[in-house]
Amino acid sequence: xxxxxxxxxxxxxxxxxxxxxxxxxxxxxxxxxxxxxxxxxxxxxxxxxxxxxxxxxxxxxxxxxxxxxxxxxxxxxxxxxxxxxxxxxxxxxxxxxxxxxxxxxxxxxxxxxxxxxxxxxxxxxxxxxxxxxxxxxxxxxxxxxxxxxxxxxxxxxxxxxxxxxxxxxxxxxxxxxxxxxxxxxxxxxxxxxxxxxxxxxxxxxxxxxxxxxxxxx
Numbered sequence: 001x002x003x004x005x006x007x008x009x010x011x012x013x014x015x016x017x018x019x020x021x022x023x024x025x026x027x028x029x030x031x032x033x034x035x036x037x038x039x040x041x042x043x044x045x046x047x048x049x050x051x052x053x054x055x056x057x058x059x060x061x062x063x064x065x066x067x068x069x070x071x072x073x074x075x076x077x078x079x080x081x082x083x084x085x086x087x088x089x090x091x092x093x094x095x096x097x098x099x100x101x102x103x104x105x106x107x108x109x110x111x112x113x114x115x116x117x118x119x120x121x122x123x124x125x126x127x128x129x130x131x132x133x134x135x136x137x138x139x140x141x142x143x144x145x146x147x148x149x150x151x152x153x154x155x156x157x158x159x160x161x162x163x164x165x166x167x168x169x170x171x172x173x174x175x176x177x178x179x180x181x182x183x184x185x186x187x188x189x190x191x192x193x194x195x196x197x198x199x200x201x202x203x204x205x206x207x208x209x210x211x212x213x214x215x216x217x
Contacts, residue, residue, distance in 0.1 A: 028056060029063050037096035039064045044088040052086025057112055057120050064094040065108040065124040073106060073126040084119040086112075092119070104128040146206040149186040152176075182210050 031039040041060045045053050058080055066075070086092065097109040105127045112120035156173050159165055188204040
């Protein structure tokens with residue numbers, strides 16, 4: 001499975017302004033090779049919880065696994081387990097185990113380690129593209145189009161402008177706009193101000209990147 005490659009000099013890539021692809025490749029998903037099947041990750045984004053963002057760990061673990069297989073196979077199965085909280089101030093080591101390498105099917109195990117202990121493990125299987133008579137997917141739920149919804153920044157601004165907002169929510173919401181996030185999120189069913197603590201168990205969102213990420217990402 002081929003890994004994304006960043007332009008060496010940052011020029012001549014042909015990417016339009018607001019290029020998020022180079023950010024993803026050179027920062028968020030970039031791994032430093034230390035030895036065969038051993039990598040180190042850095043540049044971690046810490047959400048308001050002050051812990052590692054799980055999505056970035058999954059992405060880096062997948063990149064580590066992909067570096068150990070041939071370019072003619074693609075991931076078709078991924079199982080992840082978060083076993084400990086991560087520290088955003090400490091680099092993460094990714095240890096790849098080549099569980100199986102076949103002609104058309106390969107399996108990799110990846111362990112993410114901090115302070116000598118596993119914080120995350122995953123199993124990834126890769127295989128060559130093969131036609132299948134069986135395909136399935138969930139039906140798209142009936143929701144308003146994104147053009148009719150407010151993004152999360154606008155909603156937060158509305159909450160903060162309300163004089164009835166409880167102070168504990170005001171403190172937490174004030175932290176969010178200060179953190180630059182390259183993702184636009186539009187909640188389908190945002191809770192009213194008086195129900196911030198009792199949100200519906202099922203939440204739906206429209207999500208997209210704020211900049212160009214390339215056709216293959």
